[in-house]
Amino acid sequence: MTQQASIGSVHQDGFSGWWRAYLEHRYAVLFYSLILTLIVAPILKAIGIHPDNVMQFFLGLNLLASSVALESRKRRWTLPAIVLVAIVLRIVSHQVGHAGLSTLSLWFWTAIALYAVFIALRFALRSSIITSEHLYAALSAYLLAGVFMGVLYWSLDQVWPNSIIVNGPGASDPFLPMEGVYFSFITLATVGYGDMVPGNDVVRNFAIVEAIAGQFYLAVMIARLMSLYMREAR
Numbered sequence: 001m002t003q004q005a006s007i008g009s010v011h012q013d014g015f016s017g018w019w020r021a022y023l024e025h026r027y028a029v030l031f032y033s034l035i036l037t038l039i040v041a042p043i044l045k046a047i048g049i050h051p052d053n054v055m056q057f058f059l060g061l062n063l064l065a066s067s068v069a070l071e072s073r074k075r076r077w078t079l080p081a082i083v084l085v086a087i088v089l090r091i092v093s094h095q096v097g098h099a100g101l102s103t104l105s106l107w108f109w110t111a112i113a114l115y116a117v118f119i120a121l122r123f124a125l126r127s128s129i130i131t132s133e134h135l136y137a138a139l140s141a142y143l144l145a146g147v148f149m150g151v152l153y154w155s156l157d158q159v160w161p162n163s164i165i166v167n168g169p170g171a172s173d174p175f176l177p178m179e180g181v182y183f184s185f186i187t188l189a190t191v192g193y194g195d196m197v198p199g200n201d202v203v204r205n206f207a208i209v210e211a212i213a214g215q216f217y218l219a220v221m222i223a224r225l226m227s228l229y230m231r232e233a234r
Contacts, residue, residue: 060090
């Protein structure tokens with residue numbers, strides 16, 4: 001009986017040890033998960049596999065990973081529970097084929113992701129000692145905002161077709177999640193290749209806000225964190 005209890009204790013300690021290790025490096029995991037999300041869809045499309053469902057699967061995983069970041073024990077599971085509800089809502093809307101419910105679920109995803117961006121930024125800025133995990137939090141916040149603003153653009157194009165006008169090759173192709181993410185990042189980075197442009201005032205206003213936020217973020221946030229990190233390294 002004692003031996004069984006000790007074995008159970010070892011397994012429990014092992015699981016809690018892995019969980020603590022994940023929490024200590026959660027933003028590093030999220031960062032590489034977001035990078036993988038951006039890489040997977042073009043690769044699948046290049047080899048002839050429709051990446052839509054795979055992309056949404058990775059988006060759901062990233063959303064869940066970004067929500068497990070609350071430091072308060074009392075509220076630690078509140079946001080993940082909300083994320084699970086949002087994921088279930090997305091699955092149900094996809095199964096029943098309800099356009100309004102589908103759009104609502106994508107807006108729900110975007111709202112949760114932007115709140116997770118706020119949590120990541122608060123984590124990055126609250127500490128006076130900057131570690132690599134704080135840098136990963138800042139980078140993850142940037143990628144998370146870019147990815148899920150892309151989800152928002154994709155949903156807007158579903159509600160109002162041609163909300164984003166595609167020029168040149170691919171103009172007649174369906175506007176997929178990866179195209180929304182692409183438009184989001186060229187807006188966030190103010191690259192503006194011209195192959196995609198806003199098609200209505202709603203998208204145009206969102207693009208203005210995102211472009212301004214992206215420039216402020218790179219100019220202020222990353223510079224400040226890197227200077228603090230280099231100072232700690234010395």
